[in-house]
Amino acid sequence: MQTQDTSQAGPGPRYRTVAVIGAGAMGKGIAQIAAQAGSVVRFFDAHGPALERALPEIGSQWDRMVEKGRLDAAAGAACKQRLVAAAGLRDLADCELVVEAIVENLDAKKSLFAELESIVAPGAVLATNTSSLSVTAIGAGLKEPRRLAGYHFFNPVPLMKVVEVIAGLQTDPAVCEGLAAYARQMGHTPVRAADTPGFIVNHAGRGYNTEALRIVAEGVADFATIDRILKDQVGFRLGPFELMDLTGLDVSHPVMESIYRQYYDEPRYRPSALAAQRAAGGVVGRKAGEGFYRYIDGKAQVPA
Ligand code: NAI
Numbered sequence: 001m002q003t004q005d006t007s008q009a010g011p012g013p014r015y016r017t018v019a020v021i022g023a024g025a026m027g028k029g030i031a032q033i034a035a036q037a038g039s040v041v042r043f044f045d046a047h048g049p050a051l052e053r054a055l056p057e058i059g060s061q062w063d064r065m066v067e068k069g070r071l072d073a074a075a076g077a078a079c080k081q082r083l084v085a086a087a088g089l090r091d092l093a094d095c096e097l098v099v100e101a102i103v104e105n106l107d108a109k110k111s112l113f114a115e116l117e118s119i120v121a122p123g124a125v126l127a128t129n130t131s132s133l134s135v136t137a138i139g140a141g142l143k144e145p146r147r148l149a150g151y152h153f154f155n156p157v158p159l160m161k162v163v164e165v166i167a168g169l170q171t172d173p174a175v176c177e178g179l180a181a182y183a184r185q186m187g188h189t190p191v192r193a194a195d196t197p198g199f200i201v202n203h204a205g206r207g208y209n210t211e212a213l214r215i216v217a218e219g220v221a222d223f224a225t226i227d228r229i230l231k232d233q234v235g236f237r238l239g240p241f242e243l244m245d246l247t248g249l250d251v252s253h254p255v256m257e258s259i260y261r262q263y264y265d266e267p268r269y270r271p272s273a274l275a276a277q278r279a280a281g282g283v284v285g286r287k288a289g290e291g292f293y294r295y296i297d298g299k300a301q302v303p304a
Pocket of ligand 1: 132
């Protein structure tokens with residue numbers, strides 16, 4: 001049987017010790033697959049309770065994989081041992097790779113990397129999971145911008161097997177090669193993308209979300225009908241509203257705004273007022289128990 005313990009796949013992980021910063025939806029998944037690949041993972045979040053919640057959640061993912069025979073029990077126990085909570089950025093000093101998955105805000109990401117630069121070793125690779133910001137802009141102002149690249153995973157990380165690897169204007173190509181090799185060790189497929197707003201998936205995906213929101217705003221059809229038709233008739237796995245609920249409008253609306261601004265207010269990327277209102281009201285999706293759909297025990301209630 002094929003197991004998910006990718007640590008047995010080769011001579012050892014490309015990066016033996018990896019820091020994951022941000023213990024939200026994305027950080028949790030990245031920490032999980034990095035530990036499965038055999039790396040020691042130092043896991044940090046500025047908000048302590050987020051980290052306290054994330055560790056047992058990842059542990060129960062491994063327990064479930066063991067129960068289902070996708071990971072043997074010893075490998076599951078070893079993964080748990082390799083995942084270590086960090087109390088502060090100083091605890092990340094020995095990491096060969098840092099993957100940042102914090103809030104989608106340029107200043108927050110820039111100041112985090114500026115601080116990290118003086119903590120990690122000169123050869124350590126810095127990677128950002130940004131969805132939409134410029135990798136070049138995130139690296140600007142660093143002493144060594146050539147060691148920073150984009151490493152854009154998709155939600156949920158263990159299941160979505162593609163990762164975009166993005167070189168900023170100053171990124172050393174060897175850094176991207178290393179990240180691509182490590183993605184393969186984690187069981188993912190790396191895809192190179194240029195440093196442009198939204199890269200490949202979030203650029204193409206703008207149409208999927210914003211046009212669907214326009215169809216609702218114009219009163220053409222309701223959201224559940226649009227989801228149903230795009231799945232049943234066009235073959236998408238998730239409808240646009242299911243997808244926005246999964247990602248959360250707190251994450252995807254700022255991405256829409258960011259891409260729109262970076263393309264100098266290009267009308268085809270214009271974000272939706274409907275999404276802005278819902279984001280402001282906290283009706284952001286699955287994580288809030290309500291988005292376009294209401295969720296009871298994690299299940300979407302589809303309107304009749
Ligand atoms: P999230 O809101 O679930 O988690 C972010 C975490 O970062 C929170 O736990 C927060 O406490 C922590 N944090 C914020 N600022 C911090 C700082 N300065 N230092 C340390 N920790 C900090 O967000 P999510 O969804 O995990 O997104 C994270 C990043 O990944 C964003 O850049 C987002 O655009 C990107 N992304 C999100 C995807 C999604 O579908 N949710 C898909 C691909 C990328």
